[in-house]
Amino acid sequence: xxxxxxxxxxxxxxxxxxxxxxxxxxxxxxxxxxxxxxxxxxxxxxxxxxxxxxxxxxxxxxxxxxxxxxxxxxxxxxxxxxxxxxxxxxxxxxxxxxxxxxxxxxxxxxxxxxxxxxxxxxxxxxxxxxxxxxxxxxxxxxxxxxxxxxxxxxxxxxxxxxxxxxxxxxxxxxxxxxxxxxxxxxxxxxxxxxxxxxxxxxxxxxxxxxxxxxxxxxxxxxxxxxxxxxxxxxxxxxxxxxxxxxx
Amino acid sequence: xxxxxxxxxxxxxxxxxxxxxxxxxxxxxxxxxxxxxxxxxxxxxxxxxxxxxxxxxxxxxxxxxxxxxxxxxxxxxxxxxxxxxxxxxxxxxxxxxxxxxxxxxxxxxxxxxxxxxxxxxxxxxxxxxxxxxxxxxxxxxxxxxxxxxxxxxxxxxxxxxxxxxxxxxxxxxxxxxxxxxxxxxxxxxxxxxxxxxxxxxxxxxxxxxxxxxxxxxxxxxxxxxxxxxxxxxxxxxxxxxxxxxxx
Amino acid sequence: xxxxxxxxxxxxxxxxxxxxxxxxxxxxxxxxxxxxxxxxxxxxxxxxxxxxxxxxxxxxxxxxxxxxxxxxxxxxxxxxxxxxxxxxxxxxxxxxxxxxxxxxxxxxxxxxxxxxxxxxxxxxxxxxxxxxxxxxxxxxxxxxxxxxxxxxxxxxxxxxxxxxxxxxxxxxxxxxxxxxxxxxxxxxxxxxxxxxxxxxxxxxxxxxxxxxxxxxxxxxxxxxxxxxxxxxxxxxxxxxxxxxxxx
Amino acid sequence: xxxxxxxxxxxxxxxxxxxxxxxxxxxxxxxxxxxxxxxxxxxxxxxxxxxxxxxxxxxxxxxxxxxxxxxxxxxxxxxxxxxxxxxxxxxxxxxxxxxxxxxxxxxxxxxxxxxxxxxxxxxxxxxxxxxxxxxxxxxxxxxxxxxxxxxxxxxxxxxxxxxxxxxxxxxxxxxxxxxxxxxxxxxxxxxxxxxxxxxxxxxxxxxxxxxxxxxxxxxxxxxxxxxxxxxxxxxxxxxxxxxxxxx
Numbered sequence: 010x011x012x013x014x015x016x017x018x019x020x021x022x023x024x025x026x027x028x029x030x031x032x033x034x035x036x037x038x039x040x041x042x043x044x045x046x047x048x049x050x051x052x053x054x055x056x057x058x059x060x061x062x063x064x065x066x067x068x069x070x071x072x073x074x075x076x077x078x079x080x081x082x083x084x085x086x087x088x089x090x091x092x093x094x095x096x097x098x099x100x101x102x103x104x105x106x107x108x109x110x111x112x113x114x115x116x117x118x119x120x121x122x123x124x125x126x127x128x129x130x131x132x133x134x135x136x137x138x139x140x141x142x143x144x145x146x147x148x149x150x151x152x153x154x155x156x157x158x159x160x161x162x163x164x165x166x167x168x169x170x171x172x173x174x175x176x177x178x179x180x181x182x183x184x185x186x187x188x189x190x191x192x193x194x195x196x197x198x199x200x201x202x203x204x205x206x207x208x209x210x211x212x213x214x215x216x217x218x219x220x221x222x223x224x225x226x227x228x229x230x231x232x233x234x235x236x237x238x239x240x241x242x243x244x245x246x247x248x249x250x251x252x253x254x255x256x
Numbered sequence: 257x258x259x260x261x262x263x264x265x266x267x268x269x270x271x272x273x274x275x276x277x278x279x280x281x282x283x284x285x286x287x288x289x290x291x292x293x294x295x296x297x298x299x300x301x302x303x304x305x306x307x308x309x310x311x312x313x314x315x316x317x318x319x320x321x322x323x324x325x326x327x328x329x330x331x332x333x334x335x336x337x338x339x340x341x342x343x344x345x346x347x348x349x350x351x352x353x354x355x356x357x358x359x360x361x362x363x364x365x366x367x368x369x370x371x372x373x374x375x376x377x378x379x380x381x382x383x384x385x386x387x388x389x390x391x392x393x394x395x396x397x398x399x400x401x402x403x404x405x406x407x408x409x410x411x412x413x414x415x416x417x418x419x420x421x422x423x424x425x426x427x428x429x430x431x432x433x434x435x436x437x438x439x440x441x442x443x444x445x446x447x448x449x450x451x452x453x454x455x456x457x458x459x460x461x462x463x464x465x466x467x468x469x470x471x472x473x474x475x476x477x478x479x480x481x482x483x484x485x486x487x488x489x490x491x492x493x494x495x496x497x498x499x500x501x502x503x
Numbered sequence: 504x505x506x507x508x509x510x511x512x513x514x515x516x517x518x519x520x521x522x523x524x525x526x527x528x529x530x531x532x533x534x535x536x537x538x539x540x541x542x543x544x545x546x547x548x549x550x551x552x553x554x555x556x557x558x559x560x561x562x563x564x565x566x567x568x569x570x571x572x573x574x575x576x577x578x579x580x581x582x583x584x585x586x587x588x589x590x591x592x593x594x595x596x597x598x599x600x601x602x603x604x605x606x607x608x609x610x611x612x613x614x615x616x617x618x619x620x621x622x623x624x625x626x627x628x629x630x631x632x633x634x635x636x637x638x639x640x641x642x643x644x645x646x647x648x649x650x651x652x653x654x655x656x657x658x659x660x661x662x663x664x665x666x667x668x669x670x671x672x673x674x675x676x677x678x679x680x681x682x683x684x685x686x687x688x689x690x691x692x693x694x695x696x697x698x699x700x701x702x703x704x705x706x707x708x709x710x711x712x713x714x715x716x717x718x719x720x721x722x723x724x725x726x727x728x729x730x731x732x733x734x735x736x737x738x739x740x741x742x743x744x745x746x747x748x749x750x
Numbered sequence: 751x752x753x754x755x756x757x758x759x760x761x762x763x764x765x766x767x768x769x770x771x772x773x774x775x776x777x778x779x780x781x782x783x784x785x786x787x788x789x790x791x792x793x794x795x796x797x798x799x800x801x802x803x804x805x806x807x808x809x810x811x812x813x814x815x816x817x818x819x820x821x822x823x824x825x826x827x828x829x830x831x832x833x834x835x836x837x838x839x840x841x842x843x844x845x846x847x848x849x850x851x852x853x854x855x856x857x858x859x860x861x862x863x864x865x866x867x868x869x870x871x872x873x874x875x876x877x878x879x880x881x882x883x884x885x886x887x888x889x890x891x892x893x894x895x896x897x898x899x900x901x902x903x904x905x906x907x908x909x910x911x912x913x914x915x916x917x918x919x920x921x922x923x924x925x926x927x928x929x930x931x932x933x934x935x936x937x938x939x940x941x942x943x944x945x946x947x948x949x950x951x952x953x954x955x956x957x958x959x960x961x962x963x964x965x966x967x968x969x970x971x972x973x974x975x976x977x978x979x980x981x982x983x984x985x986x987x988x989x990x991x992x993x994x995x996x997x
Binding site: 359365373377381384385408412415416422423431433436 | 604605606612613616617620621624627628631632655658659660661662663664667668669670671672674675676677678679680681682683684
C-alpha cells in the first residue's frame, strides 16, 4: 500500500501583509510552500511558521518566469515526494499599482498586465494538475485555487488603465478556470479586495480607525472559508471591504 | 446592574430546506426566533432545536404583513426582554417562482414582487434597530443582516419577469442598506443561490449526483461565515452553486 | 384589400423634459400617443406637435392603474382603427426619487416600486400585442419597446432603497421581456440615464456648463437610434451620461 | 489664416467584415485611414472607397508593434498634414479566438492577450493626442475612440481563458480612458458584439436565417451613432446581438 500523501498548500505572493496572513492560516492545517520574489521577505515568515509548529518551505521565485516557477515545482517534489497533492493554491501576487495620466511617457504601461497575467496563468498551469489529483480525495476539503483581485477588476478608473487591465485579465482567467475545472472538482474562486490593507506601509493612513483598513487576517479567514466549502455549494466570487468603505 | 442581554438570531422564512438549516446553524450559538407562514412548518423544527440543546421560538407570521411582523416583535420582547439585541437577522423568504409567457393572463404577476419587497423591507425595518443596538457590543460578532437571493437577482429570463423583478428589488434593497448601515457597524449581505437546492421536493432531480444540488447546510455555513467576519473585512455579496452547475 | 395601417408610437410618461423630447422625435415619423398623468402637461405638447406638422393624441392616464391604461387603449382604437400597429412604445414614467434614512418613518417606502413596477408591466402587457403585430412588417423598423432606467438600476445607494428597488425591478422586466420577445422580432431595450437631465427644474444647477447636464434631445436621439436598429444587431442596454460625469 | 484641417477617421483592424463596414460608413463623412496587417486585405477596400467617391489611405501595419504604428502616423502626417485632426478612431483588431482545455500545451496562451492589449494601448496612445486636438472643434461631432469587444469581455468561459483575458483587458482600458478623457471632450466607448458576424467565413452557418447573424453594417451604424452623440449624452457601452441570440 502506497504511503498516504499529505496534501500541501502553495501560496504565490507570500509577501508581508496578506501573503503572510494567508501562509499562517493555511499552515494551521497544511504544510505550506511559500513563493515570493525575494528570500528576505520569505525567510522570517518561514522561520516563524516552522518555529510555531507549522511546516513551511520558502522558495524565492518570480512566478511570471515560467522557468523559475517550474524549478520551484522541482523543489516541491524533492521535498514532498514525486506526486504532491495540493489542497489549496493561492495566487496573491500584487499587480503594480500606478495612477498616471495615460499620455505620460509610460514605457512600462503593460508590464503590470504581462507580469500578472503571465504569473497567474503560469501558476494555474503548474498547480492545476496537482489540485486535480486531490479532487478524488473524498476525505479532505475540495482542492481550491484562489486568485486575489481588487475593485479594479470590476471597474477601470482614470489613470488606472495599467492596473485595471491586469486585474480584469486575472478575473477573466479565474472565471474561465472555474467553469472548466469546477465540474472536475476543483474550486476556483476570485476575491475582490476593496480597500486599503492594514500593513506597515499603510499604518499612518486612517491610524485612528484601525478597522477602516482591511485586516489581512480577515482576508485569510475568507480564503480559508472558501477552501472549506463543500462542492455542493462553491462560491466563485467574494468581495471584502471595511465596514466604512464607500463603494 | 442590568442583566446582560444575550443576543438572538431571527430567521424569516424558516421553512424546510434552507430555512431549517439556517435555524440549526445559528441555534448553535444564539437563541433563534423562527418566522414562517404556517406553524405546521415551524413546530417540528422548533421542537427539534429545543430538544437538542438549542433554544428556538417559532412565530407563525407572514412578514409581508406589517401587522403580523410587528406583533411578532411584541412576542419577541415578551420572551427576550424589552430591548432584545439581535446578532443576526436573515431574510430567507422564498419568492414564488413561475415561468410563464408574459402575455398569458397573469393577474398575480406582481404578487411575488410585492410580497417579497414588502416582506424584505418590513423585516429590515423591524430588525435594524435591534441590530444597531448590538453594533456597540465589541465582544460579539458584528450584527449581520443577510438576504437570500438567486441568479435571477442578476439576470432576467424569458418568462421569469415576475420572479426576477422580486429578486432584483431585494438586491437593490440589500445594496442600499449595506451602504447606509455598514458604516454604522451592521453587516448587510446578499447571497446569490445559483442552483437547485437539495430538499424533499427535489430529491428525484439528479438523484444519482447528490452534490449536484446545493446542500442547505452549505448555505448555512456560508451565512454563518458572513456573520463571523470582522468589520474590517465584510463581504457584501457571495454566490453559491454546485461545482458542476453551468453558469 | 384592407387599408394599410400606419404604425404609431406610444410614449408613457410624456411629461416635460425627456418625455417631450421623445414625443417630438418620434413624431417626425409616426403619429404619437402621449400618456401622462395630467392634461396640463400634455396639452401644450400635443398642440405643439400638431401645429408643426406632426400628429399627436394626448391621453391623461396613470399607467399604474390598469383601468386607466386599458381605457387609453380604447381611445387609441377609436382614433387609429381597431387593430393599431405600434412601431415604438416607450416607458418613460419617472420613479419618485427620494433619499431618506431607511429608518425614518416612510409609510410610502414601497410606493415608488409599486407604481413603477405596475406601470411598467401594465404598459408592456398593453403594447406588446400591438408591437408583435408590427413585427411582421418587413418594411418598417423592428417594433421597439424601450424602458427608461437610471444608474440606480445598477447600484443601490445609501438612502436610495426605494428608488433603487423600482429601477432594479424595471431592469429585470426589460431583460426578461427582451429574452422572450426578441426572438419574436420585438426589440426590447433599457436605457441607463446617468446624470442630471437639463430641464426648467434643473436650470440653476451647473448653469455655467450647459452640456454637463443631459440634453433630453440626446436621449431622444439614442432611443430613435435604438428603434432604427435592424434585428440583426439589436442593442439591449445603453448608458447615457454627460462627458464630465463621474462614474 | 491657416488652412482648416479636415478631420479624418482611423480604423485599426480594417479587415473584411466589420472593419470594411466601418470603413465604408465613416468614409461617407471623413477621409479614412485603414490599418490592417496585410495589404491584400486593404487594397480592394481602399480601391472601392476611393472609386466610389470617398477617400481612403491603406497602411499595412500590425498595431501591436509600436514601431509599425508610429511609422503609420508618419505616413498619415505626410498625407494629411503635420497636425491631423482625428474625428474618430476605432480599434477593431480581432483577438484570436481559441477554445482549448487550459492544461493542453498552449505555449501561445498569452499571445492573444499581449497582442490585443499592446495593440489597443499603442493605438490609444497614438490617436488620443489627435482626438484631443479635435475636441476643441465645436462644429463637428465630439471626437470618438471606440473599442470593439465581445461577450467574452463580460464573462469568461471554459476553455476561453486566452480570449476572455484579452477582451476583459481591452474593456478595462476603455473604461479607464473614458473616465480620463471624457472630461476632456473625447468620447471613449466600448461595444459588446454578441453573436456570430455575417461574413464569407460564416455564410454556411445559419444560412437559412440571415439576420440570425450580425450584419456588419449594423455594427457600423451603431459606431456611427456613437460618434454623432453630443457630449451631453455619451454612451460608454453598447451591446449588439441578433434578435434571436440567446444570452
